Amino acid sequence: MTQLILEQALNGLQFGLMLFLLAAGLTLVFGIMDCINLAHGSLYMVGAYFVAAAAQAADSFWIGLGAGVAGAAVLGLLLELSLFRQLYRRDHLSQVLATFALILIANEAVRVIWGPAPLMLNPPEALAGPVEFVLLGDTFFYPAYRLLIIGVGLAVGGLLYLLVAKSRVGMWVRAGAANREMTEALGINVRALFTAVFVFGAALCALAGGLLGPLLAVQVGMGESVLILAFVVIIIGGIGSIRGAFIGALIVGSVDTLGRALLPTLLRVLLPGDAAATLGPALASILIYLLMAGILFFKPQGLFPARA
Amino acid sequence: MSLRLTALAAALLLAGAAHAADSIKVGFVSTLSGPGAGLGVDIRDGFQLGMKQLNGKLGGLPAEVLVADDQQSPDVAKQAADKFLKKDKVDFMTGIVFSNIMLAVGPAVFQNQTFYISANAGPSQYAGEQCNPFFFNVAWQNDNLHEAVGKYVQDKGFKNVVIVTPNYPGGKDAVSGFKRYYKGKVADEIYTKLGQLDYAAELAQIRATKPDALFFFLPGGMGINFVKQFVAAGLSRDTQLFAPGFSADEDVIKAVGAPMMGMFNSSHWAHDMDNAENKRFVAEFEKEYGRLPSLYASQGYDAALMMDAAVRDVKGNVADKKALQKALEAKRFKSVRGDFKFNSNHYPVQNYYLRVIGKDVQGRVTNKSMGTIFSNHADAYVGACKMK
Numbered sequence A: 001m002t003q004l005i006l007e008q009a010l011n012g013l014q015f016g017l018m019l020f021l022l023a024a025g026l027t028l029v030f031g032i033m034d035c036i037n038l039a040h041g042s043l044y045m046v047g048a049y050f051v052a053a054a055a056q057a058a059d060s061f062w063i064g065l066g067a068g069v070a071g072a073a074v075l076g077l078l079l080e081l082s083l084f085r086q087l088y089r090r091d092h093l094s095q096v097l098a099t100f101a102l103i104l105i106a107n108e109a110v111r112v113i114w115g116p117a118p119l120m121l122n123p124p125e126a127l128a129g130p131v132e133f134v135l136l137g138d139t140f141f142y143p144a145y146r147l148l149i150i151g152v153g154l155a156v157g158g159l160l161y162l163l164v165a166k167s168r169v170g171m172w173v174r175a176g177a178a179n180r181e182m183t184e185a186l187g188i189n190v191r192a193l194f195t196a197v198f199v200f201g202a203a204l205c206a207l208a209g210g211l212l213g214p215l216l217a218v219q220v221g222m223g224e225s226v227l228i229l230a231f232v233v234i235i236i237g238g239i240g241s242i243r244g245a246f247i248g249a250l251i252v253g254s255v256d257t258l259g260r261a262l263l264p265t266l267l268r269v270l271l272p273g274d275a276a277a278t279l280g281p282a283l284a285s286i287l288i289y290l291l292m293a294g295i296l297f298f299k300p301q302g303l304f305p306a307r308a
Numbered sequence B: 001m002s003l004r005l006t007a008l009a010a011a012l013l014l015a016g017a018a019h020a021a022d023s024i025k026v027g028f029v030s031t032l033s034g035p036g037a038g039l040g041v042d043i044r045d046g047f048q049l050g051m052k053q054l055n056g057k058l059g060g061l062p063a064e065v066l067v068a069d070d071q072q073s074p075d076v077a078k079q080a081a082d083k084f085l086k087k088d089k090v091d092f093m094t095g096i097v098f099s100n101i102m103l104a105v106g107p108a109v110f111q112n113q114t115f116y117i118s119a120n121a122g123p124s125q126y127a128g129e130q131c132n133p134f135f136f137n138v139a140w141q142n143d144n145l146h147e148a149v150g151k152y153v154q155d156k157g158f159k160n161v162v163i164v165t166p167n168y169p170g171g172k173d174a175v176s177g178f179k180r181y182y183k184g185k186v187a188d189e190i191y192t193k194l195g196q197l198d199y200a201a202e203l204a205q206i207r208a209t210k211p212d213a214l215f216f217f218l219p220g221g222m223g224i225n226f227v228k229q230f231v232a233a234g235l236s237r238d239t240q241l242f243a244p245g246f247s248a249d250e251d252v253i254k255a256v257g258a259p260m261m262g263m264f265n266s267s268h269w270a271h272d273m274d275n276a277e278n279k280r281f282v283a284e285f286e287k288e289y290g291r292l293p294s295l296y297a298s299q300g301y302d303a304a305l306m307m308d309a310a311v312r313d314v315k316g317n318v319a320d321k322k323a324l325q326k327a328l329e330a331k332r333f334k335s336v337r338g339d340f341k342f343n344s345n346h347y348p349v350q351n352y353y354l355r356v357i358g359k360d361v362q363g364r365v366t367n368k369s370m371g372t373i374f375s376n377h378a379d380a381y382v383g384a385c386k387m388k
Helices: A002-033 A040-058 A061-087 A092-114 A144-166 A168-178 A180-185 A190-212 A222-237 A242-270 A273-298 B002-018 B037-053 B074-087 B099-111 B143-155 B169-181 B200-209 B221-232 B250-256 B276-289 B295-313 B321-330
Strands: A130-135 A138-143 B024-030 B061-069 B092-094 B115-118 B135-137 B160-166 B185-192 B213-216 B240-244 B264-267 B348-359 B365-377
Touching: A002 A040, A002 A138, A002 A144, A002 A168, A002 A190, A002 A222, A002 A242, A002 B200, A040 A061, A040 A092, A040 A190, A040 A222, A061 A092, A061 A190, A092 A222, A130 A144, A138 A144, A144 A168, A144 A190, A144 A242, A144 B221, A168 A180, A168 A190, A180 A190, A222 A242, A222 A273, A242 A273, A242 B200, A273 B185, B024 B037, B024 B074, B024 B295, B037 B061, B037 B250, B037 B276, B037 B295, B061 B074, B074 B092, B074 B099, B092 B295, B099 B115, B099 B135, B099 B169, B115 B295, B115 B321, B143 B169, B143 B213, B143 B240, B143 B264, B143 B348, B143 B365, B160 B169, B160 B200, B169 B185, B185 B200, B200 B221, B213 B221, B221 B240, B221 B250, B250 B365, B264 B365, B276 B295, B295 B321
Parallel strands: B024 B061, B024 B092, B092 B115, B115 B135, B160 B185, B160 B213, B213 B240, B240 B264
Antiparallel strands: A130 A138, B264 B348, B348 B365
């Protein structure tokens, strides 16, 4: 029983941390630049393709991950300079339309370059098996690669915390999120700041895509489903808040994992087998949206709003 | 005058119907992108190989194959099928991989009186009460391969089994098929979302249940990810994996590799089956595509041969639906799986075999035939079918 609880908790943590990598960039772009970027999921997809292609070419997962993340950062830079800069001043509808167009372009481009079949990305050989560890006298197993993802996620989370809460640049970012005009008036080059934040967000997307590649599949359209979850995370956490994104991502990750694990079993106690089998997974997948609706009802600004 | 004109028109129409068609059109709708793409691509490649060996002709008439990708979405499939039926006026349809898509597209095809030759999806609905003169399945009924695994797991004396399957019609058929022959304890039935790729939560649940055997039906990319994650979680030490051939054929083996070795699975066909048609098919497929064919490819190939034989039988007069139905039922082609016949519900009565994954003489990880599980096995639903 302890093994089950520990394993599901780690699964929730792993999923939540990956959502955090995506939500962190999204919440900054949305919160600071007031720009709705639907193509954030496409950056995640393209990043994953970059990582998979580079890993295949170099025959090394680590080189692939590094090259892929760097490639996505460059792509993010080009996108920001050419397109997003024009969008900041427009209304939300124009932003939604333009970035939705980007999704279609990205999906089609990926299909043309890499074909419709998913790319295979394997974890490093050394991490393909389980890790065995002893806790309170019991032996536990957990996949080594998922532990690595948790480690990277926590490290990036810590780094972001230091950057945003303790550094000067972070102070500008927080100031920009709280009041853009005032920050500009104080003589901070907001334009360069925006570019840096956008590029950083793109790199985080690629990192998430590359790390999840071996667990999921690198395929066309992988960005859309995860984008919806990332939006749920930043709405729960409060738009523009890194702390909110972190807490929100962990909540969504845990609720989704626990819901999938527990709901079908619980329902089977109450309902006949086949009805529970149909209802369980369906209920589990709407659970996080129920959670979001509940939080919006009690705290319309999210848990940790940036503009308090 | 008008009566004579009507009579003339009717005579002309009848004459037109009796004439042989001068070409045959086939509408091929399949899943060619996303995690299920491997299946559709194999069916397509098998079908196209059959067409190539028939010199692009069906029953001696020049044939055109129109291909569409359904992206594993019933809506997209319906649109593509409607276009094939209404605009291109195809003579046959085939290709659909997933049963939920088959059930969505079926009604339009049958209403249009077009013959659908299923090279994969074999939902229980179309085998039983909703059986239809215009639906043929050249592969199997969904339950069959699962029944074969259930029988084997039962015979081997496993007592505590967990079942994992996607929550869709094909998955429900898998569970009922398996449980029809496996009589031991089912510790847990886990239903996942169709297309799910991360199985962390399910694997934790399986570990807690401690089954001695695990039966999973997860076709395509789902199975690839499941087996990889199953091995990565260290579960393969205590739990023996069993699957129908769908989750243990070339597409999955190629992606997962050595960890699949020793896994037992069931199929109505194997690439090492010893008959002249199969040897030729496997050799030509390897030459054409540079990989071993999967059971999906064999089904696509058989579908092409089946259309060819039927069109030849009716001498190209595909407008005579009754005659064409009789010709299809007669099954005059030689299948790569060896002999089989169609039951009254247009599903095969055939043998099912046990296969195990191991290394072949060339050192490739692949399936080996191990013997027969069922001989001349029919599906469980044929009794409910009142074929018109």
